[in-house]
Amino acid sequence: MKILGYNIDLEKAVKTINEKKYKHVVLQVPEGLKSHVYKFVEFLEKNTDSRVIISGDPCFGACDVGRYELRDLKIDFIVQIGHLPIPYVKNPVIPMVFINAEADVDVTKIVEKAIPYLKGEKIGLATTAQHVHLLDEISNLLRENNFKPVIGEGDRRIFSKGQILGCNFSAARCIADCVDLFMFVGSGSFHPLGLLLSTRKPVITCDPYTNEVKSDELEDLKDMILRQRYGAIARSKDAKVFGILVGIKKGQQRIELVNKIKNILDSNHKKSYVIALDYFSPMTLESFREIDCFVSTACPRIAIDDYMQYETPIVTPVELEILLGIKKWDEYQFDEIR
Amino acid sequence: MKILGYNIDLEKAVKTINEKKYKHVVLQVPEGLKSHVYKFVEFLEKNTDSRVIISGDPCFGACDVGRYELRDLKIDFIVQIGHLPIPYVKNPVIPMVFINAEADVDVTKIVEKAIPYLKGEKIGLATTAQHVHLLDEISNLLRENNFKPVIGEGDRRIFSKGQILGCNFSAARCIADCVDLFMFVGSGSFHPLGLLLSTRKPVITCDPYTNEVKSDELEDLKDMILRQRYGAIARSKDAKVFGILVGIKKGQQRIELVNKIKNILDSNHKKSYVIALDYFSPMTLESFREIDCFVSTACPRIAIDDYMQYETPIVTPVELEILLGIKKWDEYQFDEIR
Numbered sequence A, B: 001m002k003i004l005g006y007n008i009d010l011e012k013a014v015k016t017i018n019e020k021k022y023k024h025v026v027l028q029v030p031e032g033l034k035s036h037v038y039k040f041v042e043f044l045e046k047n048t049d050s051r052v053i054i055s056g057d058p059c060f061g062a063c064d065v066g067r068y069e070l071r072d073l074k075i076d077f078i079v080q081i082g083h084l085p086i087p088y089v090k091n092p093v094i095p096m097v098f099i100n101a102e103a104d105v106d107v108t109k110i111v112e113k114a115i116p117y118l119k120g121e122k123i124g125l126a127t128t129a130q131h132v133h134l135l136d137e138i139s140n141l142l143r144e145n146n147f148k149p150v151i152g153e154g155d156r157r158i159f160s161k162g163q164i165l166g167c168n169f170s171a172a173r174c175i176a177d178c179v180d181l182f183m184f185v186g187s188g189s190f191h192p193l194g195l196l197l198s199t200r201k202p203v204i205t206c207d208p209y210t211n212e213v214k215s216d217e218l219e220d221l222k223d224m225i226l227r228q229r230y231g232a233i234a235r236s237k238d239a240k241v242f243g244i245l246v247g248i249k250k251g252q253q254r255i256e257l258v259n260k261i262k263n264i265l266d267s268n269h270k271k272s273y274v275i276a277l278d279y280f281s282p283m284t285l286e287s288f289r290e291i292d293c294f295v296s297t298a299c300p301r302i303a304i305d306d307y308m309q310y311e312t313p314i315v316t317p318v319e320l321e322i323l324l325g326i327k328k329w330d331e332y333q334f335d336e337i338r
Helices: A010-020 A031-047 A068-073 A108-117 A129-144 A190-199 A216-235 A255-267 A282-286 A300-304 A317-323 B010-020 B031-047 B068-073 B108-117 B129-144 B190-199 B216-235 B255-267 B282-286 B300-304 B317-323
Strands: A006-008 A024-028 A051-055 A077-081 A096-099 A101-103 A122-127 A148-151 A181-185 A203-207 A212-214 A241-247 A271-277 A293-296 B006-008 B024-028 B051-055 B077-081 B096-099 B101-103 B122-127 B148-151 B181-185 B203-207 B212-214 B241-247 B271-277 B293-296
Touching (some): A010 A031, A010 A096, A024 A031, A024 A068, A031 A077, A031 B271, A068 B068, A101 A129, A108 A129, A108 A203, A108 A212, A122 A129, A122 A190, A190 A203, A190 A216, A212 A216, A216 A300, A216 A317, A241 A255, A255 A271, A255 A317, A271 B031, A293 A300, A293 A317, B010 B031, B010 B077, B010 B096, B024 B031, B024 B068, B031 B051, B031 B077, B108 B203, B108 B212, B122 B129, B122 B190, B129 B148, B129 B181, B181 B190, B190 B216, B190 B300, B212 B216, B216 B300, B241 B255, B255 B271, B255 B317, B293 B300
Parallel strands (some): A024 A051, A051 B271, A077 A096, A122 A148, A122 A181, A181 A203, A241 A271, A241 A293, A271 B051, B024 B051, B024 B077, B077 B096, B122 B148, B181 B203, B241 B271
Antiparallel strands (some): A006 A101, A203 A212, B006 B101, B203 B212
16 A cells, blocks of 8 residues: 555555454554555455554654553554654563555766765665665665675664664664764654764765755754754753653653663762652653753653653653763763664 | 641542552642642651652543553552542552542631622522532531422442532533422532533632622623623534544543534535544644534533634534534533543
8 A cells, every 4th residue: 555655565564464363453654654544444344353452642652552451442453653663672461563654756966966975985875764664775786886785684673684673773883883874764863963973973864755865954953953952951950850751652661771870879878769750741841840950761762852842851761871970971872772 | 737728638549559559650730739748758658668740741630540651660659639539430450549629618707708799599509629628517407497408329430429510511411300490509600601501500609718609790691602602603614524532531431422523424425534532622623624514522621611712613512513404503502521
């Protein structure tokens, strides 16, 4: 099925549902596809004997494998559209399938346009789930132009070669030492920013939708974000009460890290409370007015991306260590879930 | 422990935690008590060997028995403060205890003040969890003034005699035929409004905090709410696409009702989709722009109380039947979970 310029292989879900005779299916889609969710429902109901329920809560990524409570609603299968799986993260009570949304774009032009920016020979390639299927073609185009493309293999959180997540850049970091720069294919600035901060290598961003190539702009954004992060740390220097945030979503549960942070705060004579949350919003955190600084162990985007939305500073685990003087500012690292 | 004028018997939780040697406890508190949650954490950690995690997601009632995923965070016990249990609603994987917040108020004055309003002899008593312990004293005061107080027993959703929930007025409805009016003890207008709509008897509200007695105001509010509900139904008369909302929280899962509504809409040739939701907010529902009218089977307050916040009309199951001409407007009933 082709929607909004993406190829979505719903046939794969249909096949499994028919084979396993699933009757009650839940459909998870990211916000960007929600206005088209009805077409998915109709396709699945037309081609299978199942009834489909739409999951209405936001689904930001494969870390959200559906509420276990769905089982009470007789759900026997979950279809998540728009993400590649995080291989070790599964709903423990309901089987599920991930259907990627593969961008149907021609990359010839953007690669051509990127070539003058590629100062070096060995080019690391990194991209998001929607574009991993384009990496072979991009590699070929680069080779034709006498570059040596390199694609890294990620850790256990990564499904596909060259794929990066907002919370995991392992597929790029593992090749950072042997490439001259990275070429990021995709849209948005959060992923290339993480790539830049995580690998400390130059990053050229290539947006195949707008046909724009950028490099300096990302450095400017990095400087701005780092200033914000420095500000968040500085604002929390005198914090007396800390709130350690732990995510409830299956792929964000870092309880061992929470315990480590709690111990660090205890030994630094800082009062702290652990707060478990499913859905993070400024409204939810506002209820905790007594907290001077939150330390988030859940999705790294919460601290970085949504910084301006929250009144109380939210820092990442690494930033807390800088705040407490355990690490130095020049050891700054992007928070990742590994 | 006494907080904000409530007696909260946290000793009960301490006893169970120590007896069962629970080590990892989650604490759920309603929004109104969230600014005091730190005192509960400290009390529990001081008096037991457990570590306490605060549940940061909003907890509106005993229908929310904690996410099953908490088990992944090694949680072995849940303490929910501020609500009486819904007897048949339990977290299926983690044992829990409910600690009521009992209002520490003197009811002598408010009963005295209410007496001139009590036109009749048999007075039905109804109240919320926070005041059920006061019903005996109120009964005695009424008897001393030659009234005959009557307290009803609720259905399986109700823990205590005379207790009403925003979604269940069975403890009042069962005695409605044999009383002249109801006396509601507590604050806020949602519960007495439901009491009025559910029993169709006069309701005198007695707020022991402000020491105010009201009767006509509630009738005015009822008229306003009914006009709003009539408006919501009228606005949905031409709706082509319906979204049937089903709650994921354990105590709000009405999947059989969802199926019934789906069948009704099908046989009325109306297109409909089922949407499962944990946390209802205007932002979440805004993603479903193609829906002309939502039918909520989750918490009845969503349709009634938050009416003004939502752009798309939300109707209750009974209201849908009125909308489709299956029921008449004068058969209007407040939605209840039974």
